[in-house]
Amino acid sequence: MTTLSVSGLNVWFSTEDGPLHALKDVTFDIPERRIVGIVGESGCGKSTLINAILGLLADNGEIRNGEILFEGQSDLTKLTRREMQDLRGPRISTVFQDPMGALNPVLSVGEQMINIQYRSGQSKAEKAARAIEMLKLVRIPDADSALNRYPHQFSGGMKQRIAIAMSLMMEPALLIADEPTTALDATLEVATIELLQDLQEQIGCSVMFISHHLGVIAELCQDVVVMYAGEVVERGTVRDVFHDPRHPYTRRLLECDPARQTERTRVLPTIPGEIPDLRHRPEGCVFAPRCLERHPGCDMAQSERMVAPGHAARCNLVDQSAAEGESA
Amino acid sequence: MSEAASNPPAAARSELWKSFRRLLREPLGVFGLSLVVLVILAAVFADVLTQWDPTRINPRDRFLGPSGEHLLGTDQLGRDLFARVLHGGRIALYVALVSTAISLAIGIVLGLIAGYGPRWLDNLMILLFDATKSFPTVMLALALVTIVGPSLTAVVVVVIIVNVPGYARIIRTQTIAIKSSEFVTAAQSMGASNARILGVHIMPNVIGPLVILASMDIPVVIAIEAGMSFLGLGVRPPTPSWGSILNDGFSQIRDTAWIAIAGGLPIIITTLGFTFLGETLRDVFDPRLKGR
């Protein structure tokens, strides 16, 4: 069963300078118990995607069509605010990028962890016990007294582990991890990722792992989705996509990151050019203006092509290489 | 620091015109502007608008209600309240203009000294500014007036004490920001004197936001004048002031409401007018000052 199945998702924002097409025909699956990496430059629509899944789009944002099927039954785009709110936390939970700002600075860690369980119907003592159990699981020293402490009394790495404990406390079916390690230094990053991996196995949830970091994705994820300018340009298993990239954008990403599996880079490698203005999307392929392999066929709208079972790319070169392969 | 100051005059003028047009698009700003214009015109043309002498006592016409002859009625001495209100507006605007101008002058000088001078002097002056600014003003005014006696000058002095720290602080902050900017450094390296740097390079850049803030303080000045006159510490009788009319109204409040209403309304109209105008002006001219 797939935990999350996004298909044909389109998100528009109304801005002062006209409508902005932030996500276009986004399609991908997050199978049960698997970790799916989402990779792309900043501005590629990762945050919009998260907000669309969580039902937290800003007031000027709107899902025009497409569906987000959760656990094969409920379409998240059709749920009421109330129903969506009930899913957030217990079934779908999130770890955000900034561990410094993710916790409320004036409430104790204990209060925040107890508040999250407000739906559980347990006594306060039981909720506190559950919180301590989770803190122990993420290896917070002196977990019992940690409940009475405030976020600023913990280091950045500990805060992020607390945030992870909070997000997994309700044993969600899906964990969205939004660049959870970007703000941490390299050693902490490794430890945090290992922790995340352990906990995912224990709880058996699926993970949508957003990162700039190709190395981390290669290490942690089974599947990967490459996004560019609000579109999914390539998706498949990590092995397929990283060893046989079919979209020029994916290739450029990987080329720019030569030591991709060994050396950890902080930021995604830069590619010359800029993401197009999403208020005026090009008619054809969205990557064409920056593409080194551009040809006249790129001026037409591109659909997703299957490269192999479970490996797809939104580029017409896939057809050509397939044709070449046949003629050869 | 305003961009307009470094532009050529023509561009600055069109910038000003554009801001004015933006002001006219804000209903609240237009409302404020109309009130302010109304108050100014009423004060300037006081003699034309009413034939009554604001200080003439007429015991037979005491406590009259509003009528065609006395638009706002008469007070406990039979003086025409409409005439007193109009002439009171002159006092209020006079104090606002004079004391704001003097406060600005002193504030600019002190602010430039604090911002441009040595560090210890800056720290000392900031301490003094903060101390004076956060001090209960009316108490100080009361103490001052006990010595020098009630007068218009006392009002002006109190306004200056209240306003100068704020202005000096703004000027100081701006001066420090500009002091390290490239064109000042360039002028220094070419051997310009301190006076020249302050006068030519720094002054024009700091004065724009200050004038906006000063115009926003006018309601406060008017409140101080009216308040002190209300307490009998400002304008001496029989000279009409909104505050003293309000005081007459207060002492006669059980006999007639008209005097109190006549004294209070112009204060409300003027402070609201200047405040609405000032708020809109600030948003239109310099959004960075928003929320100060």
Add this chain to the structure above:
Amino acid sequence: MLNYAVKRLGLAVAIVSVAMFLLFCMIYLVPGDPASVALGPRATDAMKEALRVKMGLDQPIWVQFWNFFSGAWTGDLGQEVLSGRPVLDVVLEQLPFTLALIAGGITWSVAIGIPLGCWAAINRGSFADRLVGILSVAVIAVPSFVIAIYALLIFSVSLRWLPAIGAGEPGHLGDQIVHLILPSLAVGLGWVGYIARMVRASMLEVLEASHIRTARAFGLPENMITYRYALTIAILPTITLLGVGIGQMLSSAVFAEIVFARPGVGKLVYDAILTRNFPVVTGAVLVTTVIFVLLNLVADLIVGALDPRVRSSF
């Protein structure tokens, strides 16, 4: 942070010292001599001279300054001219009335201002938000004594709902509270505006913070997010603002006490001016300043108590 605490205390001492210095300047350097002021125009030169010696005005200026300064710091504010009672006692007798008035003003402003600011922030950009904005500016702009007179006119003289004069029967709490309603409204109404604006602005800022997004991502109820997660933070700058604003409230209190004929420090000073009871004026100004500085510190302590980040850094 210790640095901050020291600076904070330094500022407090500086405010009191500056006030003393200014007062001293006004008493001794401004033309017009306190002895003549105290005795009035009909006093003989001999009487003035005698009082000058008694008040120490014949000594060199720096001795006078030192006497004034050291006296003030040790609580010796001189004697009342007529009765000879210590000024400090006279002022402290009136102080509770003024403090009650200010407490009332703070109650009004907090009770109305905080919900109003919150409401405006939640409905940002709506008609209600704009209306709250305009009303806030309006109540800030109109001077407190005009509000006091109009409140007196409407609620006491015309409608006769509330008493117009005095502080209520001693020992009768209910009566005292009824007498406090209008004067404290006059003191606090402007601050409703300040606080509503402040709360709105800081709520908008806090609601953008990433921990609020986290709270939403955990599906916490909107009410809990607004009041427990956002307001507890948004309220902190408001308390600091109130601390600074107490100076302004003390000024408004003078007017409210006069208009509603309430006992209090403001009324005391006003009457003292009319009777040329000069030591009472200076004494009351100094006590007011100290009260102001103390309440300011209290505001900072409250912020410390509510904000764990500040609390742990002391």
